[in-house]
Amino acid sequence: MTEPVHRAAPHLPELELQRLSVHFGSVAALSRVSVTLPAGEITCVLGENGSGKSTLVSVLSGLRPHDEGQLLLSGEPVRFRSPRQARAAGIATVWQDLAVAPLLSIWRNFFLGAEPTRGVGPLRRLDVEKARETTVRAMARVGVTHLDPDQPASTLQAGARQSLAIARAMHFGARALIVDEPTAPLTVNQQTLLLQAIVAARTQGLAVLLVTNNPRYAHLVGDRFLLLAHGSVAGLLTRDDVDAADLMRLMAGGEEFNALTEALTALHSELGDR
Structure with missing residues (x-):
């Protein structure tokens, strides 16, 4: 049996969200989120609890279909209704509470x-x-x-368990990798194993989305950074835009993040009045 390996052309939008929204009753868990996830790049998603990170993972992994907007895979609209559909399309998810x-x-x-x-x-x-x-x-x-x-x-230690899931996804030809960072604290060695595996997936050409609460680790591996607040995009930055200290200030609720959130809230109010 030959080893199936997928190598996508670099810097093409393997996954793309266009004004994607998810509602739970009257609450918008995600509101008009637009972002591209290029092949061969790592996009880190950061935000406080309740910012929409888990809902984003649920949509991409097939646990929850989106309500509005579009999810594109290599330019083609898709709508996953189960994790099996997402896996069949080449999207592999490594969960927080990874079970073996x-x-x-x-x-x-x-x-x-x-x-x-x-x-x-x-x-x-x-x-x-x-x-x-x-x-x-x-x-x-x-x-x-x-x-x-x-x-x-x-x-296997904790970081190696996630590495096992990532290695499996790479071997079986995944096109995109979604990593929901473990909630349990990892040692430096365990975190290093996990980050090495994530970088290896990027090197092989996968579009990688890393959900994390650690801005320092995010800046070590990330090519771009998606900041979520109240289910909406509060910022989409690249390594050229911010350094690790900037990300830490944003995640700590500094003035920059508050300004982004206030501007976002005002914009949504204006759109809602139209």
Whole structure:
């Protein structure tokens, strides 16, 4: 079985949101959000609790269809009604509370449901050696080395578990990667493993969206930064626009972020009066 690898042309909008809105009753969880997620770039999403980050992840991963606007995949409108549809379209999501089958080996978790086989007909059987070798190579590609693929997945530290999911997405040809940063605190080494895997996905040409509350880590890997406030875009910045200290001030609720939020609220009020 050859390894499916997707390499998109760099800097093309693999995913694009055009005035996308999601409503829960009368509450707008997302309101007219427009942003492009180019292939080969990392877009970091930052914002306070309730800013719309989780809803954005839900839409992209197929958990919640959008109500208004458009979601484009390589220029074609899509509307996901289930996570299976999103995965089939090439969008892989790494969740905050990533679950693995702890008693199964690392390689079995990597290939769960898609195990390589050899032989035909009644002689067809699981190709364990190929599965082990492929798992080790794929994990090394995202920075996890000296791995025993037969170890239970429960032996992986937190950052390596997310790396396993990212390596799997890359191996099986994902076009876009959505990473919902773990809520549990990670050590520096664990965070380094996760960021290495995210950078590896960018290098392979995936469009990466990283949801994080850590502006310092965001600036280390991010190419652009989407700031959300009250479900709307409060800012869309690039590395040329801000440094790590700027992002930290924005996330700390400094004057710049307050000004963005006030301007955004005023704009929505004007639009609503029309």
